[in-house]
Amino acid sequence: MTTAPSPVRQPAWQLSRSAIGLWVTEGVIASLFLGIGATLFIMFVPDDLGGPFPVLRWLVPTASVLYAVMAIGVRPWFRFRVHHWEVTADAVYTLTGWLTRTWTLVPISRIQTVDVTRGVLQQLFGLSTVAVLTASSQGTVRVWHLEADVAQRVADDLAHRAEQVRDQAT
Amino acid sequence: MNPETVGRRTSPFIVLVHTITFRQARAFVPAVIPLVAATGFGGGRTTVIALVVGVTLLSLGTAALSWWRFSYADGLSSVVVTRGLLSRSVRTVPNDRIRGVEVETPILHRLFGLVRVRVDAAAGAVSGKDEELVVDGVSRAEGDRLRTAVLTHRQAPARQDDGAEREPAEEEFGRFDNRWLLYAPLVGSYLALPLAAVGALFRLAQELPESLRPDVDEEALASVRAFVIVVVGALLVLLVGSVVGAAVVNWGFRLVRRGGSLIAVRGLITRRHTELEIDRIRGATVAEGAGMRLVRAARVNALVTGLGDAARRGQLLPLGPRSEAWSLVRRLVEDPGPLVAHPPAARRRRIVRAVSAGLLVAAGGLVAIVTAGWWWVLVVGLVLAVLGVPLGLGRYAALGHATGPSSFSVRSGWLVREQALLQRRAVVGWEVRQSFFQRRAGLATVLACVGAGRGGYAAIDMAADDVASFTAAASGQWASALLASGERNPRGPGMSSPRAGEG
Numbered sequence: 001m002t003t004a005p006s007p008v009r010q011p012a013w014q015l016s017r018s019a020i021g022l023w024v025t026e027g028v029i030a031s032l033f034l035g036i037g038a039t040l041f042i043m044f045v046p047d048d049l050g051g052p053f054p055v056l057r058w059l060v061p062t063a064s065v066l067y068a069v070m071a072i073g074v075r076p077w078f079r080f081r082v083h084h085w086e087v088t089a090d091a092v093y094t095l096t097g098w099l100t101r102t103w104t105l106v107p108i109s110r111i112q113t114v115d116v117t118r119g120v121l122q123q124l125f126g127l128s129t130v131a132v133l134t135a136s137s138q139g140t141v142r143v144w145h146l147e148a149d150v151a152q153r154v155a156d157d158l159a160h161r162a163e164q165v166r167d168q169a170t
Numbered sequence: 171m172n173p174e175t176v177g178r179r180t181s182p183f184i185v186l187v188h189t190i191t192f193r194q195a196r197a198f199v200p201a202v203i204p205l206v207a208a209t210g211f212g213g214g215r216t217t218v219i220a221l222v223v224g225v226t227l228l229s230l231g232t233a234a235l236s237w238w239r240f241s242y243a244d245g246l247s248s249v250v251v252t253r254g255l256l257s258r259s260v261r262t263v264p265n266d267r268i269r270g271v272e273v274e275t276p277i278l279h280r281l282f283g284l285v286r287v288r289v290d291a292a293a294g295a296v297s298g299k300d301e302e303l304v305v306d307g308v309s310r311a312e313g314d315r316l317r318t319a320v321l322t323h324r325q326a327p328a329r330q331d332d333g334a335e336r337e338p339a340e341e342e343f344g345r346f347d348n349r350w351l352l353y354a355p356l357v358g359s360y361l362a363l364p365l366a367a368v369g370a371l372f373r374l375a376q377e378l379p380e381s382l383r384p385d386v387d388e389e390a391l392a393s394v395r396a397f398v399i400v401v402v403g404a405l406l407v408l409l410v411g412s413v414v415g416a417a418v419v420n421w422g423f424r425l426v427r428r429g430g431s432l433i434a435v436r437g438l439i440t441r442r443h444t445e446l447e448i449d450r451i452r453g454a455t456v457a458e459g460a461g462m463r464l465v466r467a468a469r470v471n472a473l474v475t476g477l478g479d480a481a482r483r484g485q486l487l488p489l490g491p492r493s494e495a496w497s498l499v500r501r502l503v504e505d506p507g508p509l510v511a512h513p514p515a516a517r518r519r520r521i522v523r524a525v526s527a528g529l530l531v532a533a534g535g536l537v538a539i540v541t542a543g544w545w546w547v548l549v550v551g552l553v554l555a556v557l558g559v560p561l562g563l564g565r566y567a568a569l570g571h572a573t574g575p576s577s578f579s580v581r582s583g584w585l586v587r588e589q590a591l592l593q594r595r596a597v598v599g600w601e602v603r604q605s606f607f608q609r610r611a612g613l614a615t616v617l618a619c620v621g622a623g624r625g626g627y628a629a630i631d632m633a634a635d636d637v638a639s640f641t642a643a644a645s646g647q648w649a650s651a652l653l654a655s656g657e658r659n660p661r662g663p664g665m666s667s668p669r670a671g672e673g
Contacts, residue, residue: 007635007637009653100603100604105641135475136622138626
């Protein structure tokens with residue numbers, strides 16, 4: 001599907017490959033919870049209940065297994081192929097999503113704050129997220145899952161450059 | 171209280187005003203209700219009187235206490251407000267953070283010659299009531315002094331640029347014509363005013379003791395004539411109420427430019443005086459509801475960076491003819507010219523989306539016929555689906571975008587069609603979104619992120635091929651990063667990948 005024409009240019013750089021591991025782990029955790037829920041459903045909803053329940057007894061586990069296959073086996077790799085990011089001479093540019101794709105571009109002159117965050121799972125994989133905030137509540141760029149040292153360098157660089165070219169006209 | 175600046179106090183008359191309005195005591199009401207319920211509302215006259223006296227005394231006490239604990243000071247570099255009944259709070263707002271000052275005169279304040287001053291201070295992306303300093307209850311002269319003082323201090327560093335116009339002449343941008351009040355019944359928010367009032371009345375009627383309720387003959391209620399009278403009466407109340415409501419809010423609306431500010435004054439009972447800095451205006455929206463479009467009416471809001479409560483304060487034309495709205499907008503933002511319609515694929519997408527809800531209901535209706543024998547669900551679904559076609563067409567007709575030399579414009583919406591006209595410098599970022607279906611249809615939605623108004627204004631379903639040129643034309647040089655021809659970036663972390671999928 002990456003061959004379909006894209007409305008705008010693709011950012012140049014890929015994420016760290018560790019991101020795949022992180023997404024797989026996230027998928028495993030979500031699937032586990034879903035699996036527990038489905039098991040409980042089968043255990044505690046009796047078979048002889050009327051209405052839609054006989055159908056649901058099949059549907060719920062099937063959907064859970066399908067979700068697990070997608071979330072663990074397909075989505076991480078798909079996402080990795082889609083996700084890109086780039087810091088150009090005067091803007092931060094990202095592409096995220098897998099079915100719905102979102103390209104976000106924020107000029108460095110309009111950056112207000114740069115945050116680096118590390119979630120619990122991210123720490124296991126040595127990854128960080130760089131969040132670039134602007135005056136607009138909707139104009140926030142998040143570069144997910146960069147290697148921690150790359151993320152720190154990018155954040156420092158952005159904060160430094162933003163200070164130099166800051167545009168008073170928010 | 172503050173060592174550096176002399177704290178000023180508000181007028182003691184404000185204690186009276188707040189006692190009458192139970193301003194501070196209102197906070198205790200939720201605590202009092204269960205108390206009263208627990209002791210049992212005896213119903214005796216003495217209980218009622220005791221309660222009234224108690225509440226009044228409580229109100230007087232809290233009002234006096236908060237007056238006593240309140241002081242404010244406007245220094246050369248900041249405004250400091252000290253307050254707090256039990257815990258002290260000192261809020262300091264640097265002058266360069268102040269975005270505007272509003273002076274309002276509620277009717278009780280007017281009796282005592284007092285005004286309420288709101289100082290609007292914004293801090294970036296976060297918004298909320300907290301970014302506001304309220305100095306309630308100073309004399310009119312002191313209110314004007316405070317407003318001028320705060321605004322002059324704030325502008326002091328930038329005065330080299332416009333030092334010439336120290337006492338600038340006023341220029342009138344707009345004046346409310348009372349005939350425009352007749353548009354009010356077609357505007358949703360004004361219609362809501364009488365509805366809220368009627369709702370409150372009904373609640374009151376429910377609480378009235380049995381003996382005070384008017385005798386209503388149950389049989390008379392059931393007759394057709396009574397029904398018609400009630401409906402007509404309700405409609406009349408709605409019509410008159412919305413006009414009256416609009417009049418109360420907008421009476422004597424006047425928009426003038428004084429120096430670098432736009433000043434809007436309005437209100438019948440509470441006079442509001444709102445000041446917007448023209449330099450912070452990034453654009454404007456022209457909103458036309460479905461009803462307003464029938465009579466060619468529109469409303470105009472300014473998009474101002476860092477303005478709290480922007481929906482109310484940014485209003486430049488609360489209600490008026492479309493021609494008036496556009497001539498006003500053109501004084502603020504250069505008109506980028508006529509809108510470019512979006513491709514036919516966008517029309518298909520709008521219709522499919524509008525029809526699908528009805529089709530879903532119809533599908534449910536088929537199931538309902540089989541299982542329960544209900545045929546009406548199917549009929550409702552089909553009717554909804556058919557109605558979806560004009561709705562989708564209407565939504566498509568609203569879509570459009572345009573770029574001019576220094577501004578651009580996007581429009582969308584059917585129930586409320588809103589066109590945003592934005593200056594190029596307004597854009598603080600672009601977000602291009604393409605769902606799976608949009609990708610197949612060759613469409614994309616482009617959101618211009620703006621540090622004002624709603625935070626973002628979208629061109630929905632524009633042709634994917636036009637996205638890059640639109641963003642480049644509607645904002646600065648930096649947006650050329652979206653263009654396919656943008657040069658490869660050398661400063662990489664060493665992981666550049668072959669570029670796939672260029673449009």
